[in-house]
Amino acid sequence: MRRTTGFALAILALVTSTRSHAQSATGAQQLARPSLLATRQAVYTWDGDLLRASYSYRDVLADPGLIKKLSTGLPVVIAMRAYLYREGDDVPVALAPRVCRVVFDLWDEVYRVHVSEPEHDRDQAVVLDGVLRLCTEARDLAVVRRALVVPGRTYFLGVVVEVNPVSPEIVDQMRRWMSRPAGSTSLGPSDALFGSFVQLFARQLATSDAMLTFRTQGLVP
Numbered sequence: 027m028r029r030t031t032g033f034a035l036a037i038l039a040l041v042t043s044t045r046s047h048a049q050s051a052t053g054a055q056q057l058a059r060p061s062l063l064a065t066r067q068a069v070y071t072w073d074g075d076l077l078r079a080s081y082s083y084r085d086v087l088a089d090p091g092l093i094k095k096l097s098t099g100l101p102v103v104i105a106m107r108a109y110l111y112r113e114g115d116d117v118p119v120a121l122a123p124r125v126c127r128v129v130f131d132l133w134d135e136v137y138r139v140h141v142s143e144p145e146h147d148r149d150q151a152v153v154l155d156g157v158l159r160l161c162t163e164a165r166d167l168a169v170v171r172r173a174l175v176v177p178g179r180t181y182f183l184g185v186v187v188e189v190n191p192v193s194p195e196i197v198d199q200m201r202r203w204m205s206r207p208a209g210s211t212s213l214g215p216s217d218a219l220f221g222s223f224v225q226l227f228a229r230q231l232a233t234s235d236a237m238l239t240f241r242t243q244g245l246v247p
Contacts (some may be wrong), residue, residue, distance in 0.1 A: 060111055060184030060241055068183065068242035075172040079108065079122075079183060079242065084162040086187045086238040095235070096137065096157060102128045104161045106187045110170050113180035113244055120170040122183075126161035144168045162187075172247060180244040189236040 068081035083106060087093060096102055104126045109118035125142040136151045139160050145168055150160065175181060 059116060063239055063241040065243055066240050070245050077169045078166045079169050080165045081242060082163050083187045083238055084158055086162060086189060086236055089236060092189060092236060096128055097130045099130050099132045102190060104189055105191050109184045111182055111184055120174060122167050122169045124164060128157055128161060175247045177247055180246050182244050183242040185240050187238040188234040191234050
């Protein structure tokens with residue numbers, strides 16, 4: 027009986043490992059081809075010559091353990107990057123990042139939130155619903171200037187969200203990126219964050235507390 031049980035456990039471990047590797051291969055393929063990611067709706071608007079986008083990524087905190095972690099008093103960082111791609115290309119042309127840092131004030135029993143976006147930083151004291159609204163929703167996010175897109179071509183956002191990214195360098199790079207003038211989102215090979223969307227699966231998927239990736243529907247400027 028013990029041998030049978032041990033054999034069964036070994037088979038289960040092998041199957042689990044095989045599934046994990048298969049899922050990893052699928053995930054890596056999707057990250058290498060952002061157009062293959064699951065699609066979710068975004069609202070696009072033009073603010074003069076600046077494209078803005080609004081969308082939700084609340085499900086990055088779907089794990090109840092993460093919600094509980096928000097109330098421990100330890101800092102929680104939710105980092106979001108939205109890469110603009112031209113349909114059919116795997117090289118991003120622009121980047122719009124967003125970083126939210128949450129600390130629960132055990133004395134006042136409120137969440138103290140610091141949000142960094144391309145156009146401004148802000149601090150607020152909120153309840154849990156306010157954390158979800160401020161930290162897991164992009165509202166009128168500055169994406170790209172019209173001069174950087176080709177009229178008549180389709181574009182979409184490849185989005186990656188991490189909870190407590192293991193690499194502080196990535197977060198620091200995002201904050202430096204957001205210090206640029208509003209609308210200065212063009213991305214090239216010389217930029218430190220160029221290509222990191224593709225590299226995330228291999229280097230960071232297993233090390234963040236949570237990770238979410240998706241693409242938005244296409245937009246023709």
